Amino acid sequence: MRPISTRNGFWRFLLRRVAFGLLTLFFLASLLFVLFHVLPGDPFSMYFDQGFSQQAIDELMHRFGLDKPWWQQYLLYLRNLLRGDFGMSFQYYKPAIQVVGERFWATIALMAASLAIAFGLGVIGGAWMAWRRGTPAEKALGVVALIVRCAPVFWTGMILLSLFSFRLGWLPLGGLRTPGQPITGQWSRFFSLDFLHHLFLPALTAGLFALANPLLVMRSSMLEVVKEDFIRLARAKGLSERAVMLRHAMRNALLPVVTLLAVMAGTAIGGIVLVETVFRWPGMGREIVMAVRARDYPLARTSFFLIGALIVFFNLAADLLYGYLDPRVSRD
Amino acid sequence: MNGLTGGSTSVAAPACALPAGRGRTAPGTVLRVSDLTVHYRSRRGPVHAVTGVSFELRPGETYGLVGESGCGKTTLVNALLRLLPDAAQIAGGEAILRGEDLLSLPERRLREMRWKHISLIPQSAMNSLDPVYRVGDQLTEVLRAHGRVTREQARTRVADLFGLVGLDQRRALDFPHQFSGGMRQRAVIAMALALSPDVVVADEPTTSLDVIVQAQILGHLREIQNARDGAMIIVSHDISVIAGICDRIGVMYAGQLVEEGATERILNQAEHPYTMGLRNAFPALDLDDEKDLLAIPGTPPDLVSPPSGCRFRPRCPFALRVCAEAAPPALSRPDASRVSCHRADEAGQLRRLAARQETWLVRGEE
Amino acid sequence: MRSILDALATDRLGLAGLVLFGIFLALALIAPIAAPYDPMALNYHPDGSLVRMEPPSREHWLGTTRMGRDVLSQLLMGTRPALFVGVVSAVFVVGIGTHVGLVAGYFGGWVDDLLMRITDLTYGIPFLPFALILAAILGPGIQNMIIAIALVSWRGTARVIRSQTMSLRNRPFVEAARVAGAGHWRIIYRHLLPNVAPLALVYLALTMGWAIMTEASLSFLGYGDPRLVSWGKMLYDCYSSQAMFSAWWWMVPPGLAIALLVLSGFLMGRSYEQIADPRLVQ
Secondary structure (H helix, E strand, O other), X not given: OOOOOOOOOHHHHHHHHHHHHHHHHHHHHHHHHHHHHHOOOOXXXXXXXXXXXXXXXXXXXXXXXXXXXXXXXXXXXXHHHHHOOOOEOOOOOOEHHHHHHHHHHHHHHHHHHHHHHHHHXXXXXXXXXXXXXXXXXXXXXXXXXXXXXXOOHHHHHHHHHHHHHHHOOOOOOOOOOOOOOOOOOHHHHHHOHHHHHHHHHHHXXXXXXXXXXXXXXXXXXXXHHOOOHHHHHHHHOOOOHHHHHHHHHHHHHHHHHHHHHHHHHHHHHHHHHHHHHHOOOOOHHHHHHHHHHOOOHHHHXXXXXXXXXHHHHHHHHHHHHHHHHOHHHHOO | OOOOOOOOOOOOOOOOOOOXXXXXXXXXXXXXXXXXXXXXXXXXXXXXXXXXXXXEEOOOOEEEEEOOOOOOHHHHHHHHHOOOOOOEEEEEEEEEEOOEEHHHOOHHHHHHHEOOOEEEEOOOHHHOOOOOOOHHHHHHHHXXXXXXXOHHHHHHHHHHHHHHHOOOHHHHHOOHHHOOHHHHHHHHHHHHHOOOOOEEEEEOOOOOOOHHHHHHHHHHHHHHHHXXXXXXXXXXXXXXXXXXXXXXXXXXXXXXXXXXEEHHHHHHOOOOHHHHHHHHOOHHHOOOOOOOOOOOOOOOOOOOOOOOOOOOHHHOOOOOHHHHXXXXXXXXOOOXXXXXXXXXXXXXXXXXXXXXXXXXXXXXXX | OHHHHHHHHHOXXXXXXXXXXXXXXXXXXXXXXXXXXXXXXXXXXXXXXXXXXXXXXXXXXXXXXXXXXXXXXXXXXXXXXXXXXXXXXXXXXXXXXXXXXXXXXXXXXXXXXXXXXXXXXXOOOOHHHHHHHHHHHHOOXXXXXHHHHHHHOHXXXXXXXXXXXXXXXXXXXXXXXXXXXXXXXXXXXXXXXXXXXXXXXXXXXXXXXXXXXXXXXXXXXXXXXXXXXXXXXXXXXXXXXXOOOOOHHHHHHHHHHHHHHHHHHHHHHHHHHHHHOHHHOO
16 A cells, blocks of 8 residues: 555545456456366366256357357457356346346445454454553454464354354354344345344354454554654643543554555455355355355356455455545545 | 843742742742752652742743753743653752742643743744644644634634734634744744733744744744733743843852843842853853954753752852862842852952853862 | 574564464375375265265264265365465566666656555556456456465555665665676675565565465465366355354354464464564564
């Protein structure tokens, strides 16, 4: 994230970031094309398998230009991509984009919840650790966070599931909602108590796994900021210690943490794939695992691309958030 | 050069470690510091950064605290503001402002007093403004912290303050990094004046600024003090800065206040050898004399175990044996200036000697 | 080498990491001999029935799996693929990353811009899905796993090495070399590389930890090398045979092993980092 000096302020900064985001998406799409066309294997197997009717095959051959030279296929591929056409899923016999679309919000919900837990707890915990620096409690928290970070997230999930779901029965065994529960509308799909009940454990698992980074970064950031001259002056101004800590110290200490958010959005996805698998959470992560297993290439490609797009989006959002929080970066 | 302003002369207190009268300040004194002593913890033992400093600040006056780096002047003012680092400790003394001892105020009262009655223009204005908030908002913050102000009132006040220091009021919406160094210094001065405090402490207000900006800032400070009722303490290692705008000057050396008096008196009729040496180091003050720069040879003493008797003795060209044996007496003069030196009565002769370069190359009898 | 050992020795945590790593290394070396049973073999009671899902006992210190396999033997043998993938991938990753960082940092200008743009782009690639896709195309196997890791994970190292190179390239010793007529590549390899090596080693240790985690993750998803017994695969077996709720002896040890090995990598990397980059020392 390089600071830009710009006379036109925030908007130019935003535009440049968005442009780079689009470039990354283009790169991802091309990468997929290359992977599937250059690497060994029958390229046709990407678009259809034995289960398809001749009519369907012909239609696909035409739409994707499978009888034409590779560069034409590439252009058609890109064109179809822009239209949202990724081909037909082998397993579901529906357009792949439709299948993934159904899974999209489940993954978003899980990602948002786990990042909220990781960063929420991380920021508060990190500030607390800085405040209580040197005490055994602070060191203990650091150690615990570290160990959880080193333990594989799917294993942590299995353990939590075993403990809270199986043995204690407090939380469900997995899935998105209790089967048979009526869905009374879009709202209740995602904000019903049942949904949150199911979301809790997977989000907690992924959140705890990701916790160590924001925790430690916030801590060291706070320790640095508290030494700054403007903190000293804030105290001299007669502000309460709380105002100094919250309004001045934390606000400045947050900046590196936000940078971290951008980086972590990318790595968080890996965790999401695993957590969705353990908890049978019907999101894009679990879908890609199942699609690869079933050799459902269109679905696999689509999931991959959309996951990538999600990361690009998160990176962009984090960049913009940082630009907003640190005026030195985005304004003249 | 300003003459003495306001107030009747107060009872002079001794300059060195002799106990000062305690209690309320006499009328006509804004701040009364008695016997202030600050230690720093260090591996080798306590560092006696400030020892037994006493002085009084009169309403509306501009008091200059001068001395080389390490003499304790910054520690002194930090102690007044209670902004000392953890390793430092106020070992004794009082600082009475508005009938209350700043050094022993409880947290809550300290917060109320801070900025409202005593504010700070910090040494490094560069980093004293929070980079993520607009400059105007940071001023408003201090207004809000000490009382209710409507947004309109705050905006007006900020505009006034900006005007006072020569900043365009539209810049209140800018962030600190958009200000130049000189502008930031002005902003910080404006902020210090926001609540019209009784005392403003300016800690090296012009260090790290270029000469032209320095002159401008000093000019502003002078105007501000002229227009204002409050007192100001200006801390500097550069006597030319002090000389330009201060009414009285206090000279510090090795943690002690060695001489104090009206500016004119200190500059032209110094009675302490250190002051004489300091004077020589800044010939810019004399337009007609063409003197060479005379630095005082040697370095300040180790404050973990300061020299016996007079602390300036090892570097003093006029030192006598008595200077090693006994601490110099604190003397007050009829014009209310004070000095601590065994040979203060010979000051006239010593001044003539001090003006010559050779004097400083040979130390006196030990 | 000396300074590395010195650094590790002075920091207690770093030393702990080294010792931990050493233990795993030793176990990996003696595993075939130390393992009481063939990890893939089915074990039977004297009466011919399968020793299925038994809790820890004298014959099987960590109990058995649903298929009657000895958990302890699997655990011991699992050290091998973990360390192999960990170390080899880390070497590749750091190799690529260091080169990219050196070149970008040293030449600057459009070379730097180009390389950094490429690095930035790789940040958009979701790693695990990418590894899955590669596994789908190339087939499961340990070398494909290493390739996947190496292709994407060099970005962190590259960034950091680039920063350090940039701060080093204007130092006097580089100037001296240039004046003495050394060509670019000579300067990079002879003078800059030894100076960035400590930082590269930090990332080696950190990457190793991460690679081990990745191997476990891929194996857990079913894409591990089917010929090998790895910890991730143990957990895959445990999960898919629905045994995790009852057979804690099967579920806990592999995860714990992964955690400890990854921890050792992190401790080693972190402690050396504090020496290599004094700015980080508080």
